[in-house]
Amino acid sequence: MATARFRALSITALLGITLAHGTARAEPQASVGVTLGVAGAGLERRLWDATLFHAGVRGDVLFGRAANDELGVGPYAEVLTHAFDELQIGAGVSALAPLLDLFPLVVSTGLYGRWSEDADAVEPGVAAAVFWGIRSYNFHSSYSTSAGLLAQARIGLGASKETSVVLAAQLDVALLGLPFVYAINAIKGPSPEAAPVRRAASAP
Template identity: 75%
Template structure:
């Protein structure tokens, strides 16, 4: 009986090592993006009563991923404005669904607070969002760039009964910063390591 139990114990030990190794490699990956687009907003539950400009900042941290074909779950946070006459800030949970390699769906649901001239106080609300675009797993860093399309449904629970449907492009913050990094490096000039090489090339 003891001999028969040894293979099962060995298999269980090997599975434990594999699972522990896989979990150890599943580091959290963060992403932050700017959202720009249009929103259909309305009060008293009127959907798309007026078209407004949407601008926001949205970021999340996903846990549990080790490759592009893995699911991921984690918190998100956002701050946004519609037509620059109101401010909304919220947070919730995001779930990444790897429908296509490097092009996953990210489903989100959460709550937000809304500050506006048409509200007497801060109004609570619930929001649901779908992101689809480029977001691959980064094997070299805990930051994963993401750029794509974002659709949101926002439902206010305050006295104004505000609703909004948002269609926006989400552009990664790091991608937007690349031109400024290039200009900074160009203005700074060559690095100390490259300067001797240039002088050597210039010498006849």
């Protein structure tokens, strides 16, 4: 009896340590990207009545992942415009499904508000989106770079009955900033620590 009780306590303690270790490793991972593409928009529930330029910024934070092959869930937020004559701000929930280690599928759904010339007031709406592309788990930082394709369906619930379908490329802000970082470093020249190394290497 005592032996059986000791085994049960040992198994419980081992499970507790394992779960605690797994939870500690599952740190949140944030990502922010710029979306550029086209939007098929229409009023009065007319689908794709006009093709408009789409631009936006979209970011999320996913919880529960500790490796590339694990699921993740968390909030997202976005700011976007179609043809620069309206503004939409939204938020909701995203879920990541690891179809491939480095190419997961991220599905989102949420609400948004729309400011436009064809509406007398802010109009609410619902949105659903699918992202597919590169997004690996970062073992060294809480930020995960991403790049891929984004498809959205947006349905306005206001008087204008606005609808839009968005097809866009999503590019990570960190990747977009690399050329500027390289240019700034090139203009500044080598750091004080690197200059002596370069002089020593070029000396006969």
